[in-house]
């Protein structure tokens with residue numbers, strides 16, 4: 001430990017004491033803060049790109065009939081919207097937050113593997129440029145949904161599917177490298193005295209997330225490679241005509257896909273577990289049970305995948321097993337919500353923007369959890385499956401869930417990143433516009449699904465018209481509110497309102513012991529934790 | 531102006547709509563128990579939500595710093611944490627019991643009275659009554675003018691078909707779902723039946739309808755371009771009416787067989803062929819024969835459709851494996867096949883003057899691939 005930090009400070013004299021100038025700073029950087037910043041801006045750009053696609057979808061669905069786009073293009077929009085939001089917006093945002101905050105939280109000078117860190121970021125722009133370029137190819141981009149079920153995505157896919165496979169491979173490699181870095185950093189580079197059970201929860205949840213990523217990204221790589229073989233090399237993994245099995249595709253996909261949804265929510269739990277205590281001015285209730293709950297959710301996430309497949313014709317025993325295991329996930333998730341609320345209970349609460357988004361998260365994520373519990377009931381799932389009820393469910397856990405937590409984290413740590421305070425008044429506007437927009441968009445989708453509207457359709461029967469119109473209006477409100485967020489962030493960067501080292505009265509942790517803005521190099525000598 | 535008409539159309543639609551909020555209770559005993567499960571779990575969530583959010587908002591209002599609240603210092607309690615782990619487990623067990631019972635019933639497909647094979651095709655359904663020898667396709671009938679907003683939308687817009695599935699009430703009906711191409715999913719909310727139709731697999735589901743009526747559903751699994759345009763319509767009849775319908779269908783099949791033996795003129799074939807083409811082929815090759823570049827080839831002026839007649843018969847009858855072009859030899863009778871091929875060889879300026887007869891089709895089918 002002391003050896004490596006001595007080395008680091010010797011280097012910083014001449015080589016990387018200060019950031020290089022110009023574009024090369026960003027191209028060659030191995031600094032965790034620079035890379036964190038790159039990830040965050042990239043994910044925001046993807047969030048707006050995927051958001052524009054969502055608005056194309058919502059415009060087409062504003063009323064019955066085909067107005068703006070044809071069904072072929074509509075399917076490309078739903079597919080790319082999903083892929084970009086999952087792999088381009090949510091995941092990179094969490095990796096960006098991890099890059100910025102994990103070294104600061106564990107008192108390390110940088111991530112453990114800085115060069116790999118640079119590579120894992122710089123793969124992404126190429127991966128997404130390739131994915132987006134498929135829209136211009138003959139036959140159009142991927143049009144088989146973000147879940148790309150075979151054989152629609154193999155035998156029946158447009159020629160651009162090969163590029164889709166290549167770009168998903170690149171995203172997977174990037175995620176695996178990011179995850180290895182998080183594991184190496186948290187296991188090896190914690191400040192002396194910081195035992196595992198003293199680690200901040202964001203670090204804990206990310207550590208567990210990183211293990212999930214390392215476990216399931218190779219499965220995704222495997223399944224898309226099998227697709228590639230089916231398409232180009234005459235195999236029949238998923239082709240019933242050649243003795244293959246289309247359901248095998250779904251088992252493999254969801255063995256990746258279900259842990260993937262926890263990859264997108266566990267770090268969010270971590271962020272909320274920092275913000276709620278800070279603005280309640282009270283220690284987090286049940287730290288240990290939070291850690292155990294996260295670990296149990298991670299474990300359970302491996303044995304529930306077939307609840308996405310209740311209608312494929314599983315045998316009764318399989319159906320029952322996956323129903324019970326899925327219902328069980330509600331228990332550790334409930335523990336988390338109860339802990340946050342007990343933290344707030346008899347605290348001394350104030351409602352700065354990060355706290356507003358955190359409260360929005362708790363309420364709306366819980367609603368998404370409730371619909372999840374309903375979906376777990378297999379017989380009822382026969383009615384919900386592949387309808388807008390499911391669309392409502394996963395948007396509740398991903399938008400006011402994952403994305404609100406990212407926004408909350410950004411508001412919480414922006415003073416540390418930029419050295420300036422955020423405009424609270426605008427932040428509150430952003431919160432209220434977002435929360436109204438989100439609920440207007442996604443709440444009516446519960447009704448649409450229950451009334452029988454299937455997902456992924458470009459046009460619908462007349463009884464679905466009203467709620468679709470409301471959802472579209474909400475979608476535009478939510479989408480445009482995010483431009484306000486962009487403005488707030490830029491305003492914060494340019495502001496002159498100097499932030500103290502610890503801008504939030506109740507905040508705790510090593511990240512608040514360094515100056516604001518955090519200098520280019522921090523913790524060259526490790527702090528002591530007791 | 532265009533915008534204004536759009537808005538007016540929108541207002542017009544509001545009049546039709548129902549603001550339906552909840553799952554239908556349906557018309558079978560199973561759909562009623564599914565509805566009941568749905569309501570139980572819903573109310574459990576509501577109660578838990580009220581308690582949790584109640585405590586939360588109580589704290590938000592009473593434990594504010596601005597009201598001078600001082601933070602307490604408690605931060606764990608094994609008893610409380612055990613309670614809120616164990617109580618949810620008990621609630622879940624309580625929920626699992628009725629869910630398991632309903633699921634077991636749904637899985638009991640034995641002792642059926644009517645067996646129907648439901649096959650998904652891009653983008654229509656085929657119904658085969660296994661014991662009655664009835665076999666037909668069911669395709670969307672909503673005219674494209676309505677879909678493209680050039681005509682007023684009818685009451686059952688997108689939920690209407692040419693040949694509905696006709697079923698008797700009070701009988702146990704077993705569905706065997708499968709697919710000819712990609713995965714589809716056969717769903718009728720009023721029966722609480724949703725089963726994926728998967729190529730190479732046969733899935734089972736069943737229903738017993740209590741009340742006669744017309745019930746509508748849709749394909750629930752993304753199956754390509756026209757996934758939103760392959761509805762399901764079921765007409766449930768009293769048993770005697772159903773028997774009459776079965777007899778009618780069987781007689782109609784006989785007279786169709788006779789038609790294949792007579793001679794057909796070019797004009798007759800063209801007329802019949804246009805109909806077949808528009809229901810079965812236009813989705814991909816387009817009504818104007820131009821196809822969709824990169825996905826579905828044009829037939830207007832294509833080599834196969836203007837010259838090589840044997841190849842034309844082959845691709846339509848036997849399809850082309852590994853592409854979206856299906857084998858239609860098993861989907862249509864000889865008259866329909868002869869007429870659609872004749873149509874393709876003479877429409878859109880292809881004008882070959884060729885006539886393909888039903889007899890030629892039969893010979894080609896007998897010879898095999």
Ligand SMILES: [Cu+2]
Nearest residue numbers: 714749753760
């Ligand atoms: Cu379908």
